[in-house]
Amino acid sequence: MSKESPGITVSKNKDFSEWYTQVVLKAELADYAPVKGLIVLRPDGYAIWESIRETLDKKFKSTGHKNGFLPVLIPESLLAKESDHFAGFNPEVFWVTHSGENEIGDRLALRPTSETLAYSMYSKWIQSWRDLPLKINFWNTALRAEIKATKPFLRTSEFLWQEGHTVHATQEEAEKEVMDILEIYKKTVQEELAIPVITGKKSDKEKFVGAVYTTTMESIMPDGKALQMGTSHFLGQNFSKPFEVKYLDKNNAETFAWQTSWGVSWRLIGAMIMVHGDDKGLVLPPRVAPIQIVIVPIYYNDKDADRVNAEADKVEKMLKDKGLRVHVDRRDQLTPGFKYNEWEMRGVPLRIEIGPKDLDKNKVMYATRHIKQKLDLPMDKIESEIDHILEKIQSEMFEAAKKMLADKxxxxxxxxxxxxxxxxxxxxxxxxxxxxxxxxxxxxxxxxxxxxxxxxxxxxxxxxxxxxxxxxxxxxxxxx
Amino acid sequence: MSKESPGITVSKNKDFSEWYTQVVLKAELADYAPVKGLIVLRPDGYAIWESIRETLDKKFKSTGHKNGFLPVLIPESLLAKESDHFAGFNPEVFWVTHSGENEIGDRLALRPTSETLAYSMYSKWIQSWRDLPLKINFWNTALRAEIKATKPFLRTSEFLWQEGHTVHATQEEAEKEVMDILEIYKKTVQEELAIPVITGKKSDKEKFVGAVYTTTMESIMPDGKALQMGTSHFLGQNFSKPFEVKYLDKNNAETFAWQTSWGVSWRLIGAMIMVHGDDKGLVLPPRVAPIQIVIVPIYYNDKDADRVNAEADKVEKMLKDKGLRVHVDRRDQLTPGFKYNEWEMRGVPLRIEIGPKDLDKNKVMYATRHIKQKLDLPMDKIESEIDHILEKIQSEMFEAAKKMLADKxxxxxxxxxxxxxxxxxxxxxxxxxxxxxxxxxxxxxxxxxxxxxxxxxxxxxxxxxxxxxxxxxxxxxxxx
Missing domain, CATH: 3.30.110.30 (C-terminal domain of ProRS)
Structure with a gap:
């Protein structure tokens, strides 16, 4: 971050779209890549994704899912095997036609989604009822050429996501999986990102191409537009038949399996920016914030500097030992006011100010990002109160977002x-x-x-x- | 895993190449994808990668690196900006020429490596000495079209890796980074994968295209072939000049920055398979094994089944509570001997057998995978001894590999x-x-x-x- 970077110059209410772009770029979450439609994630943007990924990954694993890896290249002939599915994705597929100087016979698609590739593998791996359920998740990216203008996290031609692909012996078990995953999604989005969602089914018109039905979680953004936050599909036997995902049941009868697929993407980060951000910039829920607490030491002479910095170091260590993500802004060429603005723009949920006068009284000041307020905190209460303060921020942000959803x-x-x-x-x-x-x-x-x-x-x-x-x-x- | 899958049918000494392929496929680490040159990772293969990734990621982060995300598509004009670099990669680049029905003007390369893309971004992000050092790592895949036959983990057209790209104000600091990273690599490979490596420099002929010099860690495989296990490059100003990665120093003078790049890939998994495996299949070092301990309950009547299973549950819980990765093989249609063979083929480092006779004597038997041995373990010693047993396996495997390197x-x-x-x-x-x-x-x-x-x-x-x-x-x- 450079000294000269200004804050957000438009109001969220006045020009939502421009406000959003400024927040993404100036808070250094992402930047435009040289190819139209693509973005690069800077460390803060990626750290938020890592946090979402870690939460989901734990939940997937604790419910019996494992991770795998699929290559990004899918032969055209395989992608075309389920015709509705192919028709749905075809217009936005990137095609690889050459490697080095050589032309490739069967063109290769960059994965728009991996149902076809995954199930061509599953059909080899599954023989008997003993091999079921098979529940594999893939953390990767999907590529779908966007014609409209790039919108970081919301409309990009490559996006980070996870795609889960499961196979079950019975319809009932597969349908339960669809719902279990939707519940994991909902909890994660509500508890981590502090965004309320409405869960339910899509209409047939809006369902995933190839699914029997699609369940979804939806939310509304401050500009009144709806955002699909994640989907979990019941595929029935629509793919297991063309891809021959079948198994011998306990009576040795060959049976087509029942399947699900589901995914959430970095679009969740876009939603979080839109729902919580304000005219000063980003506002991050504590649970996903790369920096949860910034400590700003305040001093105007060398003697104070020493005491204040020593105290800041102590508080930093104490909070780090509690497992919190803390940063002390030690840049001494910048004023406290400049630092406040910068960390506010970057959305850090909690700021602790340590100055000589407060130290005399054995306390610090803290300011929350989501609500403009400055409060006292006795030095000896920091350790015991800090978790509570962060949780309070998290829940107040969720309540505010719930109110917006209700109002809209x-x-x-x-x-x-x-x-x-x-x-x-x-x-x-x-x-x-x-x-x-x-x-x-x-x-x-x-x-x-x-x-x-x-x-x-x-x-x-x-x-x-x-x-x-x-x-x-x-x-x-x-x-x- | 299906009941009918046979064990490894060739000897490691007789046909090393066929042995390797069988181990990869039968131990269910990976499988061939429909496109020639590409593989899919099955859950056990991916879990080993996750373990390596986690270890490295912690070390990177604790030394001030952060993660980011770069798209897979790089415009040809950008890739060609550093000419040696481009000439080196050009023959193996996959080219995207169409999106949907539309032809793309400037062809897009699938990332063979991301120096060019990363540095075109860095040049926008870096203005002043305050922005340095910039140390970002990317966990992604690289794509390089392979003409020779696919060798899972060793020769594939897409591979999982990490690529680190750092920028420094001084040559000295950049050169230190190159060495720090090589040391992290070496420690990880030796301590986690139990493979000794020789570190040093590449000759000019063998260095990375575009680097001033390349440091490397090398090892030798049981078939006598050398394997490059990871490289860390000093790029000098070779990229900072064409890509204009420059900064204003403290005297406000414009200065080209000094850069490094470094990477390890899933090739490490290939090395681990080759170095430690034997005629029965995979042999996994405990630190990276997806299952560290398999418990096989032994019984031949229902009464025994109840006591043995109850005890197996107890031991499983105790070991899980210690944070170990344990699996109880509860399949009651299979014999203990069949299970032993299967888990041996899959490389599980430690097997605990719980049978009625041993239970009468308040003990269990355990067998190690790396050395054929069966030993007694009193029930009340399991908890205190288990970490030591696993560490002993890990260090004996490393010693054996060191001996092989010395012998060769x-x-x-x-x-x-x-x-x-x-x-x-x-x-x-x-x-x-x-x-x-x-x-x-x-x-x-x-x-x-x-x-x-x-x-x-x-x-x-x-x-x-x-x-x-x-x-x-x-x-x-x-x-x-």
Missing amino acids: TTQTSEYSEFRVALEKGCFVDAGWCGKKECEEKIKEDTMADIRVIPFGAGNSGKCVYCKGSSITNAIFGRAY | TTQTSEYSEFRVALEKGCFVDAGWCGKKECEEKIKEDTMADIRVIPFGAGNSGKCVYCKGSSITNAIFGRAY
Whole structure:
């Protein structure tokens, strides 16, 4: 970070898109790569991904999943084996046609997703019921050529994600897996990133190409746009049949297996930036912040400098010993005020200021990033209080985000109100007849889709569009 | 793993290459992907990589490195900016020419290595001496089209690795970084994988294309072939000049920075398989084994089954609570002998057998994988002894590998002896005049290269080839 870098120069409310880009770049999370559509993650951006990855990885492993590795190159013939799937991804596939000077016969796709490759392997590995369930996750990237302008974390042609691919002996077990994973996703996003989500199913129109059905978690962003935060698909036997993923059951009968696939991507980081950030820049939830606490020593002469720095070192050590991620800003050519601005822009959740006057009173000051406040903390309470302070920040951020989601969700059965609410940037909870035509007409009229049919959704009786009888309520919204 | 999979059917001494392939496939570390030259990692293979990654990652982070992310696509124009570098990689680059139906203007290379991309970013990020050192590591894959037959972990067109790229204000600091990293590599390989290495410099002919010099760690495999285990390069200003990685120093003078790059790959797993494996299959060092201890309950009637299984559960819990990776083989349709063979093939370092007779005497039997032996262990000693037993296995494996390296290293100043030793599959420590012509002649004659000029190498006075005066001794060997 260089001394001359200015803060965020636009307001989140005034120009959300420009605000977002400035935060990503100036907080040094990511930068544009030389190829259009691609980004590079700088250390802070990657550290947030590492934190999400570590949390999910533990949960996957504790529920019997293991990790594997798949190459990025998939032959065209294999990708084309499930036709709906291929048709869905084909327009955005990157094709490798040459290696060195040599032309390649069967063009190679850069993985848009790995169902086809994984299942061609699974069909070799699975013979008997004893080989099931097979539950493998892959931490890698997917590549899908984006035509629209790059939006770091939200719309890039290569993105970090995980893709899980499981195989089960029974439909029931596979469907349970789909739900177990969605629950892991939901907990992680709510507890770590402090973003509330609505879980449920996608409509047939919006499901994953090749799935029987798709479950999803959805959230709404401050600009009123819906964001899909992660999906978990029940594939049924749609892939096990063309890819011959079959096994001999206990009676020695050959049976096609039941499959699931699921993924979340670095899009979660984009959501976190949008939901929590403010006009000063990034606001990070403590659980995922690369630096949770920044300590700023304050002094204006050498004598104070010595005492203050010694105290800062002591506090740093104490907090590090507790396993916290702490940084002391020891740059002595910069003013405290400059440092405050910089760490605020970078989203550090908690700042501890150590100055000579406070030291005389055996205390420090602390400031939270999510709410502008400065509070006293007696020196001898830091160790016992610090976890509580961080947890409080985490939960207050989650509560604020829940309030935003509630404020931006409307229920109506009138189409005119429905349109107004979407125009204002809301999720609208409304009845739906179950017909694709109504979905399409609504999309044409309002640019809104069915984002999710929540689990346990109500039923207001009438389709908001055709006024025919509704099969369920659904959440409509405009997506990125 | 399926019941019908047979063990390894060739001897390591008789057909090393076939033995290696069988071990990789049958121990379920990896499998061939549909595209020639590519492999898939199965959970056990990936778990070993995760273990190596975790160890290195901790060491990198504790020495001030951070992780980042770079996309896999690099524009041809960027890759070509450092001409030696480009010439070196060009023949094996995979080229992306289309996205969907559209042809791409500037062809995109799949990353063969990321110097060019990283440094084009670094030049934007670095302005002042305050931004240095910049030390970023990337865990990703590299892609280099292999023409020769695939050899899992050793010769594949995509491989898992890490690449570190650092920038420093001074030459001295950059050169220290090169050595610090090589030391981290050496310790990790010796302590975790139990493989001794020789560290030193490459000759100019063998250095990384674009480097000022390359440091390396080398080892020899049981078939007498040399294997490069990892390299750490001093790039000097060779890249900082074309890529304009420069900074304003404390006197405000514009200065080109000094750079390093370094990497190890999953090749380390290949080395581990070759060095430690035997005719029964894989032999894993305890520190990296996905399963460190397998418990096999032995019983021939239901009454015994209950007591034995209960005891197995107890031992499993106790060992898991100690943080060990334990598996109880509870499959009751298989004989103990079948299970022993299977876990031996899969390389599990330690087996605990729990049977009714031993239980009567309040003890269990244990068998080590690296040396055929069965020993008693009193039940109440398991908890206190187990770490020691595993550490003993680890160090005995390292000692055995050190012995092999010593046995396969010869010193000579006679060219006839030199040729015989290489023919037998040895490292030969011999004098070298420093001329590339002698290196080339030796290569023509013997297929051997200078693998490494060890730090603190002796000097026997005469070049083994031209008999001119030698500048140093070097280790010659034939590589994969």
